Amino acid sequence: MGRATGRVCEEFSYGYYYYGICTFGGMLSAGTTHLLTTPLDVLKVNMQVNPLKYTGMSTGLSTLLKEQGPSSLWRGWSGKFCGYGVQGGFKFGLYEYFRRLYADILVDYNRTFVFFLGSASAQVFADVALCPFEAVKVRVQTQPHFAKGLSDGFPKVYKTEGLAGFYRGLVPLWGRNLPFSVIMFSTFEHSVDLMYQKIIQKRKEDCPRVQQLGVTCLAGYAAGAVGTVISNPADNIVASLYNRKAENVLQAVKKIGFPNLFTRSLPVRIIIVGPVVTLQWFFYDAVKVLNGLPTSGGLRQCVEEANLSA
Numbered sequence: 001m002g003r004a005t006g007r008v009c010e011e012f013s014y015g016y017y018y019y020g021i022c023t024f025g026g027m028l029s030a031g032t033t034h035l036l037t038t039p040l041d042v043l044k045v046n047m048q049v050n051p052l053k054y055t056g057m058s059t060g061l062s063t064l065l066k067e068q069g070p071s072s073l074w075r076g077w078s079g080k081f082c083g084y085g086v087q088g089g090f091k092f093g094l095y096e097y098f099r100r101l102y103a104d105i106l107v108d109y110n111r112t113f114v115f116f117l118g119s120a121s122a123q124v125f126a127d128v129a130l131c132p133f134e135a136v137k138v139r140v141q142t143q144p145h146f147a148k149g150l151s152d153g154f155p156k157v158y159k160t161e162g163l164a165g166f167y168r169g170l171v172p173l174w175g176r177n178l179p180f181s182v183i184m185f186s187t188f189e190h191s192v193d194l195m196y197q198k199i200i201q202k203r204k205e206d207c208p209r210v211q212q213l214g215v216t217c218l219a220g221y222a223a224g225a226v227g228t229v230i231s232n233p234a235d236n237i238v239a240s241l242y243n244r245k246a247e248n249v250l251q252a253v254k255k256i257g258f259p260n261l262f263t264r265s266l267p268v269r270i271i272i273v274g275p276v277v278t279l280q281w282f283f284y285d286a287v288k289v290l291n292g293l294p295t296s297g298g299l300r301q302c303v304e305e306a307n308l309s310a
Helices: 006-012 016-036 038-049 057-068 070-074 077-105 111-142 150-161 163-167 170-200 209-242 249-256 258-263 266-290 300-309
Strands: none
Touching: 016 038, 016 077, 016 266, 038 057, 038 070, 038 077, 038 111, 038 209, 038 266, 057 070, 077 111, 077 150, 111 150, 111 163, 111 170, 111 209, 150 163, 170 209, 170 249, 209 249, 209 258, 209 266, 249 258
């Protein structure tokens, strides 16, 4: 089988312009969607760190409002917007780059392997960029008197814990986000293919852009739901470490309890992550479409045609 050339490269024929648009789209989509879910994120983190006090979504929300007021629900918004904006830029932009790089290197490649490898490579860099913001955000959300936001939170973490304080949760963050990312991107790509081949029964290029964006939303929700379940244990560990409830991963697992790793805060995470991932993919592809680029996924037909003509 010859090397895939031709139409599969259409997405990447714009050079740095293409990757720049993808990076900008990732920053805008991730930063905006995570900002909108800040109240739910505040509730989720407090449920993880103080499960005896915040026992459920309704009671936890009531407790937060009663003790700390409505403004507490937006605590850490700057860390959410900036941190996940930076992470989104790296995640989406580098995914597009690494996916093409590995597809070129691995000539007779397995598509799922390329999706896994490309998303994992991108996520490693994305989480290094996110980690300092996450360190400040979690403390601001769960420790009311720690800091007001990034401007006073960053110097306080550095003064008390040094540079290591920003990266205390990097390994658990990888543990949470790497499985989520590889599952999310792979599920998204295969969901797009499935919908075009089995449901719509047309090539993506033959469908109107509105329909393409609709496929993006459905595939994005499926990707978010599957990724949430996979990543929930590591998410609980990250919250525990950043709030000094445990000194290392093993201690965190012991204190939380193995079954609770999978169930604690899972409903609220599903409520948060499903719509967030859906909106991320929609905003991301909307930015691409507005700049004359094709929507994401659905490359199988292009690859097969290119192989036949090679």
